[in-house]
Structures are given as structure tokens and as C-alpha cells.
Amino acid sequence: MAAWLDLVPETTGWSLVDTGRLERLVEELGHPETQYPSLIWFAGNGNRIKALQALFPHNNITRRGQTGLAQLHVSTETAITENPVLFAETDLFNGYGERKTNISDRSRERIQRYHISQEGSRSAADTRRHVITNVLFAFTHVLCFFVDTPSEMQEVLEMLESPHHNVKIGSRSAPSFTRVIIVLTCSEMPEAHGTMVKERLHFPNASIQLPVSILDLRNRHMLSLKAAFEPLRCVLLDQVQISRTELIEQGLSFSGLQLCTLWNRTIELKMGSPENSALNCLKVARESHKMNFVTMEHLVRFLSHAKDLGCATEDTHAFVASALFMNAYPPGMHWALNGMDMVFNESTAEQSFQKFPEFARKVFKSRSNPLQGIASTKCTKWLKYFLGFLADSQYDGKNLDNVLKDGLSSNRRLFDFGSTSGSSSRIAIIASRTSDGKACVMANYRGVGPRPVEGAYLFLRPQDQSQDPFLWEA
Known part of the structure; x- marks a missing residue:
């Protein structure tokens, strides 16, 4: 050591x-x-x-x-x-x-x-x-x-x-x-x-x-x-x-x-x-913090929106400082839909949580099925599960693969820049990096002009053939 x-x-x-x-x-x-x-x-x-x-x-x-x-x-x-x-x-x-x-x-x-x-x-x-x-x-x-x-x-x-x-x-x-x-x-x-x-x-x-x-x-x-x-x-x-x-x-x-x-x-x-x-x-x-221009544009919009909503300046500054300078989000900051309800509708936390079950039932409304109205017994529950399984499985996986191979060419790979022309398919896969949530792009085209060093997206490149899957698989 x-x-x-x-x-x-x-x-x-x-x-x-x-x-x-x-x-x-x-x-x-x-x-x-x-x-x-x-x-x-x-x-x-x-x-x-x-x-x-x-x-x-x-x-x-x-x-x-x-x-x-x-x-x-x-x-x-x-x-x-x-x-x-x-x-x-x-x-x-x-x-x-x-x-x-x-x-x-x-x-x-x-x-x-x-x-x-x-x-x-x-x-x-x-x-x-x-x-x-x-x-x-x-x-x-x-x-x-x-x-x-x-x-x-x-x-x-x-x-x-x-x-x-x-x-x-x-x-x-x-x-x-x-x-x-x-x-x-x-x-x-x-x-x-x-x-x-x-x-x-x-x-x-x-x-x-x-x-x-x-x-x-x-x-x-x-x-x-x-x-x-x-x-x-x-x-x-x-x-x-x-x-x-x-x-x-x-x-x-x-x-x-x-x-x-x-x-x-x-x-x-x-x-x-x-x-x-x-x-x-x-x-x-x-x-030692250096602001990049991509972040600055979004920051200006956020501060303007916070001002229009009447948010306290001290709270807004604390939020921004924590997010930008230390990646240190205070406990409970990520409230997603409940947080939006509290900001835009001025609801309390308790009111927001009470609204969520009704909201979820409307968003994830169950489909009508032929067994609706029948008394719920063990037999009907198993039958519902079986019908649901059939409804979710009504496609042929092999046939889907063949269609993709025929439409995208079975030999083309995801990062195959050389075969990409103006009339061919351009595909990009966007995924979030698990360590920090950074948006990563995998694409079969390069785009026009140089990319910013600190852009909102990180463009990935394969190191070898094993990291370059076929386009139809992607």
C-alpha cells in the first residue's frame, strides 16, 4: 500500500x-x-x-x-x-x-x-x-x-x-x-x-x-x-x-x-x-463550480417559472444550489406527481396523497372483459388470469423478428455509420446511466456539426464488435 x-x-x-x-x-x-x-x-x-x-x-x-x-x-x-x-x-x-x-x-x-x-x-x-x-x-x-x-x-x-x-x-x-x-x-x-x-x-x-x-x-x-x-x-x-x-x-x-x-x-x-x-x-x-451554457438556459426558465408561481426566493436558491453545486438533493425532494400537485394546485401533502389512488385508477383503467359482473370466486379469478395472459400473448415473437430483419436488414448493426444514407432508417436508443441518470444515446448516425463538450446527452461509441448489436435486435 x-x-x-x-x-x-x-x-x-x-x-x-x-x-x-x-x-x-x-x-x-x-x-x-x-x-x-x-x-x-x-x-x-x-x-x-x-x-x-x-x-x-x-x-x-x-x-x-x-x-x-x-x-x-x-x-x-x-x-x-x-x-x-x-x-x-x-x-x-x-x-x-x-x-x-x-x-x-x-x-x-x-x-x-x-x-x-x-x-x-x-x-x-x-x-x-x-x-x-x-x-x-x-x-x-x-x-x-x-x-x-x-x-x-x-x-x-x-x-x-x-x-x-x-x-x-x-x-x-x-x-x-x-x-x-x-x-x-x-x-x-x-x-x-x-x-x-x-x-x-x-x-x-x-x-x-x-x-x-x-x-x-x-x-x-x-x-x-x-x-x-x-x-x-x-x-x-x-x-x-x-x-x-x-x-x-x-x-x-x-x-x-x-x-x-x-x-x-x-x-x-x-x-x-x-x-x-x-x-x-x-x-x-x-x-470551483463552472456553469455550462446548456444548463444555464434551463436554469433561467426554472427561475422565471418559480417567480411566476410565487415561490420564496430563499427556498428556490437553496434548491438550485443543492442541485447544481453538490448533487445533494434534500430529503423528500423527488415527489413526482404529488410534488406537481402541491406546487401547481397548492395542495397539502396529505391532500395530494389522498388524491393519488383515484388518479391512478383513472389512468390505469382496466379493460372490459367478458367476466365482468360475474361473482368473484377462486375459479373466476383463475379464469381472468388465464384470459389476461392470452390477451397479452397474442403475437408471434419469431414473426416479429422476421419482420424487423426484413425491414432493417439482418446484417446491419446499430453503430453501422457507413451504410446509413439519407433514405435509410435512422435509429437512436436513449437510456439513462444508472450512476447519475445522465441521458446516453446510441445511434447509427452522427448528425451535423460538432457536439458540445457538456451537452445534455452523452453519445456512446462501441469499443469492439461485441458492443455493437444487430440493428433489428436493438
Whole structure:
């Protein structure tokens, strides 16, 4: 695993070194502007490495240099998905003295150095805790601590009680979405120590309450690594999904590119000021946002329509800012037909929901059938199902294929631009991309003139013959 962060001593204190590892990993994702990564941080004793080997068998966990404060990698199994998993690891309990981090030549060009502002003198251990709780905690979805001894447990509990980084959206403070798992792994750890943990799941001195789960793996040390850490895999998947759902509900689901920007600004903010100030995500997003002209035309229409309807200016601006700057839609924003009824007819939510069943019955009116009026018995229900099946199956699939082959030519393919003439069939298939809803077009014609770089549609092209189906199949 490659170095990500490190602490370097200076004559006047400490500096945090960021190798740019996060930025490079995000750039290597398939489409980072529409991928929403989850960050899991593994910290504690040496059992964290065994857990990483079991949880991420396709990543090279064992190849290690001098680690510094934290190392970072992306799960190869999830790198091309909508929600890739980034995982960091830190040796939390070994002494942290002056040492040189192993930084590759590829990372040196991205390296950034931040002087840590502090009041008075601060030890290496205190500085490390300050960085972890105010930087690493910032956008971590799941914290996973591996502890064996009472002293290790005590250090984790004190860290969870330390002041944490908090996030704001405009004037609204966002609740913490970080979840904590404490993993007990040593078979010799006293049973009574687990009781002390459970009594301190709520930390009265902590600035932010983090939900904590205790996972006891002490009786699994004789199993293989995969079997021993299988319960942890299940808990991690569950906690990541819970955190991801909370992010969406709170409008804090950040793409890979947004995460990089917010991460860099968090370091600048927390390292440059000893005060526990909050990062305003909306302000950061506005600074780097570039409006494209396609969106601007529709935005002008929307604002004009909202003004004609008498919508409050503050609410309209909040809606637009959330949609444009962070892809962060507030909970309940997508109400479809009910939302239209509330806007155009000024109905309340309760009135709108009461109208919907009657509206649905009118829209999806059932067809008349010869059994209408006959008493509803089990026999007549089965007969209705059978007649409905026949009514929906009154076509010959093979005959339909033959008609399409004859009309479109059996050998022409969807992206067959060369055979497209002014008199031939021009076909376009429009589908929505699952990651962000972007409209994608697959067509057998090119159109006239260059297409805008940031157009409303994304025109797809096949990479090989397997991605170019026959036109009649399409």
C-alpha cells in the first residue's frame, strides 16, 4: 500500500505531508465525477493487516514500506462501480518517532506540506491524535479499530471523546455520518473488558456522538483469515450501507472529485487554525463550480417559472444550489406527481396523497372483459388470469423478428455509420446511466456539426464488435 499522509517534525512544531495519493486514486476511477466512494479506515494493532488481507484479497496488502501516518488504496473489485471503496490503514499504537516516509517518484510531484498551527507545545502523540480526529475522521464513513489490551482500548476511547471535525451546508450543521466498529481479536483479553466498552458507548465529553459497534472475534483465532474475519465483512457492508443512506438523506453524497476538493480544503482549514471551525461545503463548491451554457438556459426558465408561481426566493436558491453545486438533493425532494400537485394546485401533502389512488385508477383503467359482473370466486379469478395472459400473448415473437430483419436488414448493426444514407432508417436508443441518470444515446448516425463538450446527452461509441448489436435486435 502506498503512503498517503505523514507527520514531519520541524523546529517550530509539526507539518502534515499529503502525498496526493487520494487525488491520484480518484483520477484513476472510471468516471470520478459520477462515482461516490466510501472511505473505510482501519487502525490499531497488527491484526488490521490480517483483516485487510482477508477482506481485500485482490489488493497487494503485504507489500509495505515505511508507512508514515496513513496509507491508502482502492478496492480493485469496486473501482469501476458507482460506489467504490477506498480503505486507509494506520498503525495506531506503536511509538511514533521521527522517520522518513517512503514516497514514490510518481507521488513527489503532488506532495503538499501543511504546517500544523497549535497553541503551545504539543507532543507527537497529541499531534497525531489531532490530525486523526480532525482530518481523517472528516470524510471517513466507517472507522474500524483493532484492539487487544486494556491500554489500547483506553486510547481508542479517548480518541473518540476528542473534538471532531464537523461539516456545514450554508448555515445548516450536518450531523456526523461516521460509524465506528471496535474489533476485539486477542483470545487472552479479559472478558470483563468488554463490559467497560459497552458502558462507554455514549461519550459525554465528545463534541459529536459517533455510533459504536463492538465486534468480538476472540474465539475465532484458530480459523483461516477469511473465515475469522467473515463477521467483520458482514458488519462493514452493513455499516457502509447505513452511512451511505444517511448521506443521501442529508444531501451529503459527494462524488470522487468533490471528495478531493473538500478533503484539500479540510486540511487547509484544520491545519491552519487551532480553533475547531466547521467546513462550509456549499461555500467550497461555489468557488470551483463552472456553469455550462446548456444548463444555464434551463436554469433561467426554472427561475422565471418559480417567480411566476410565487415561490420564496430563499427556498428556490437553496434548491438550485443543492442541485447544481453538490448533487445533494434534500430529503423528500423527488415527489413526482404529488410534488406537481402541491406546487401547481397548492395542495397539502396529505391532500395530494389522498388524491393519488383515484388518479391512478383513472389512468390505469382496466379493460372490459367478458367476466365482468360475474361473482368473484377462486375459479373466476383463475379464469381472468388465464384470459389476461392470452390477451397479452397474442403475437408471434419469431414473426416479429422476421419482420424487423426484413425491414432493417439482418446484417446491419446499430453503430453501422457507413451504410446509413439519407433514405435509410435512422435509429437512436436513449437510456439513462444508472450512476447519475445522465441521458446516453446510441445511434447509427452522427448528425451535423460538432457536439458540445457538456451537452445534455452523452453519445456512446462501441469499443469492439461485441458492443455493437444487430440493428433489428436493438
